[in-house]
Amino acid sequence: MKDKKESRREREKFRQRQEMLAAALELFSEKGYHNVSMHEIAEKAEFAIGTLYKFFKNKEDLYKSLITEQADRFHQALTKAIEEPDDEIEKLRNYVKTKREVFAANISVIRLYFAETRGASFNIKAGLDKEIRKRYDQFMHTLAAVFERGIKRKRFQKIADPYHLAVALDSLSNAFLLLWLDSPEDHPFPENPDVILNILFKGLVYT
Amino acid sequence: MKDKKESRREREKFRQRQEMLAAALELFSEKGYHNVSMHEIAEKAEFAIGTLYKFFKNKEDLYKSLITEQADRFHQALTKAIEEPDDEIEKLRNYVKTKREVFAANISVIRLYFAETRGASFNIKAGLDKEIRKRYDQFMHTLAAVFERGIKRKRFQKIADPYHLAVALDSLSNAFLLLWLDSPEDHPFPENPDVILNILFKGLVYT
DNA sequence: TCTTGACAATGTGACGTGTGATTTTATAAT
DNA sequence: ATTATAAAATCACACGTCACATTGTCAAGA
Numbered sequence: 171m172k173d174k175k176e177s178r179r180e181r182e183k184f185r186q187r188q189e190m191l192a193a194a195l196e197l198f199s200e201k202g203y204h205n206v207s208m209h210e211i212a213e214k215a216e217f218a219i220g221t222l223y224k225f226f227k228n229k230e231d232l233y234k235s236l237i238t239e240q241a242d243r244f245h246q247a248l249t250k251a252i253e254e255p256d257d258e259i260e261k262l263r264n265y266v267k268t269k270r271e272v273f274a275a276n277i278s279v280i281r282l283y284f285a286e287t288r289g290a291s292f293n294i295k296a297g298l299d300k301e302i303r304k305r306y307d308q309f310m311h312t313l314a315a316v317f318e319r320g321i322k323r324k325r326f327q328k329i330a331d332p333y334h335l336a337v338a339l340d341s342l343s344n345a346f347l348l349l350w351l352d353s354p355e356d357h358p359f360p361e362n363p364d365v366i367l368n369i370l371f372k373g374l375v376y377t
Numbered sequence: 378m379k380d381k382k383e384s385r386r387e388r389e390k391f392r393q394r395q396e397m398l399a400a401a402l403e404l405f406s407e408k409g410y411h412n413v414s415m416h417e418i419a420e421k422a423e424f425a426i427g428t429l430y431k432f433f434k435n436k437e438d439l440y441k442s443l444i445t446e447q448a449d450r451f452h453q454a455l456t457k458a459i460e461e462p463d464d465e466i467e468k469l470r471n472y473v474k475t476k477r478e479v480f481a482a483n484i485s486v487i488r489l490y491f492a493e494t495r496g497a498s499f500n501i502k503a504g505l506d507k508e509i510r511k512r513y514d515q516f517m518h519t520l521a522a523v524f525e526r527g528i529k530r531k532r533f534q535k536i537a538d539p540y541h542l543a544v545a546l547d548s549l550s551n552a553f554l555l556l557w558l559d560s561p562e563d564h565p566f567p568e569n570p571d572v573i574l575n576i577l578f579k580g581l582v583y584t
Numbered sequence: 585t586c587t588t589g590a591c592a593a594t595g596t597g598a599c600g601t602g603t604g605a606t607t608t609t610a611t612a613a614t
Numbered sequence: 615a616t617t618a619t620a621a622a623a624t625c626a627c628a629c630g631t632c633a634c635a636t637t638g639t640c641a642a643g644a
Contacts, residue, residue, distance in 0.1 A: 201499055202499020203499070204411040204499065205499055207603080207604055207605080208604075208605060208606085209604075209605090217619080217620090218619060218620040218621065219605090219606085219620080219621080220606095220607085220608090220618090220619065220620065220621080221618080221619055221620080223605095223606070223607085224618080224619085228605075228606075229604095229605070229606095285492065292408055292409020292410070292411065292412055327579070329575055329576065329579040330572065330575060330576055334553070334572070334576070335576070337552050337553065337556060338549055338552070338553075338576050340552070341548045341549055341551065341552030342545055342548055342549065344548065345544050345545070345547070345548030346541070346544065346545075349544060365537065365541070368536055368537060369536065369537055369541070369542070369545050369577065370576065372534070372536040414627080414628055414629080415628075415629065415630080416628075416629090419597095424595080424596090425595060425596040425597055426596080426597065426629090426630085427594095427595065427596055427597065427630090427631080427632085428594080428595055428596070430629095430630065430631080431594075431595075435629075435630070436628095436629070436630090585644100586643105586644085587642105587643085587644075588641100588642090588643085588644095589640105589641100589642100590639105590640095590641100591638105591639085591640090592637105592638085592639075592640100593636105593637085593638075593639090594635100594636080594637075594638085595634105595635080595636070595637085596632105596633105596634080596635070596636085597631105597632100597633105597634100597635105598631105598632100598633100598634105599630105599631085599632095600629105600630095600631080600632105601628105601629090601630095601631105602627105602628095602629090603626105603627090603628095603629100604625100604626095604627095605624105605625090605626090605627105606623105606624085606625085606626105607622105607623080607624070607625095608621105608622085608623070608624085609620105609621090609622080609623085610619105610620085610621080610622090611618105611619080611620075611621095612617105612618085612619075612620090613616100613617085613618075613619090614615100614616085614617080614618095
């Protein structure tokens with residue numbers, strides 16, 4: 171019974187924390203770190219200011235938790251996507267497909283995430299940058315491994331270093347997904363994710 | 378004589394303005410918009426705060442001027458780079474080469490510029506985003522024209538829509554240049570800019 | 585030609601005002 | 615009684631203003 175109560179309370183706390191983060195996420199992604207006040211977050215989450223501070227040391231801590239937790243979710247989803255299929259080309263297809271879904275469903279967070287990984291974010295004094303980049307780099311290496319294996323198995327030509335290929339695919343998919351999400355009227359979503367992959371797969375110049 | 382005096386003063390004012398912008402640039406690129414105060418800028422530029430406000434309506438105006446002026450410089454340099462050579466492949470080579478130089482010489486501004494073009498920047502309330510994107514999009518179209526002409530002249534295969542190819546080259550070059558500039562120890566600058574272009578030029582999968 | 589002094593233009597920086605993060609104190613729930 | 619929540623108080627900081635100071639201009643008089 172004691173146990174049950176404890177865990178019940180635990181769960182309750184966790185739920186509250188999630189609500190706070192959800193409210194914060196919505197606000198941050200809409201207006202940016204510096205244009206959102208703790209008051210606003212508290213109000214949106216339907217808590218008082220003081221309660222926020224019971225859960226998070228300060229604004230920075232709140233933001234940091236938010237971003238890293240979201241980043242973990244993304245990386246987990248994408249890692250799973252490239253691990254599941256066996257064939258390398260299918261891995262890449264599944265990667266693009268999953269990324270498209272993740273982006274579409276979380277476009278607002280994605281922008282914050284980019285701000286952090288892409289440098290030029292000065293939202294918090296220090297630390298987050300490193301923290302996020304570590305995760306990003308880790309993922310980039312697992313993606314590189316796919317290319318490496320593909321080259322070893324003679325499925326891919328070695329047109330570049332595997333890590334470079336990973337960087338290339340990452341940046342290409344980011345660019346196109348943002349393009350499509352930014353203005354679906356001008357740049358509608360192609361049904362086929364191969365539009366992106368073909369840029370890598372096919373050669374531009376005649377040989 | 379009157380004329381000369383006038384222009385002398387004009388030039389003097391311009392010089393001061395430049396000094397202010399230079400100081401602001403250094404600070405903004407180091408600490409971000411919100412972590413730099415007008416006082417700091419004034420101090421660094423060795424003017425009094427009031428003087429700043431003689432030149433710029435407010436902080437936003439200062440920042441906006443800074444970014445758009447820099448962006449114009451970049452776009453001008455890059456446009457020139459793709460207009461000069463006659464051959465399409467040489468245009469692209471020259472583009473990458475020039476971009477590399479521009480990035481290397483202005484890495485700090487570049488980050489700010491990305492923050493603005495890549496969304497996720499909430500530095501100023503409104504306007505800049507649109508202003509910069511307009512310029513960016515304009516350039517993207519002139520780059521697309523290179524691909525279009527290349528395809529028409531049978532120098533390139535039509536592996537994708539010309540605009541998409543422009544987006545692809547832009548994002549690839551950004552990604553690699555940042556990679557190299559971020560950690561030259563881990564990822565040294567290849568002497569040959571074709572490292573980037575080959576990803577576009579050569580096909581990854583065997584055909 | 586040189587000096588002088590009034591007047592304009594430009595530069596200064598202490599201060600008013602507002603905002604927002606964090607703390608403290610009061611209240612209610614368990 | 616102890617803990618969780620709410621609301622008000624504190625406190626620091628940064629934008630932008632404005633009355634004053636400084637510098638520069640120009641013409642009349644020595």
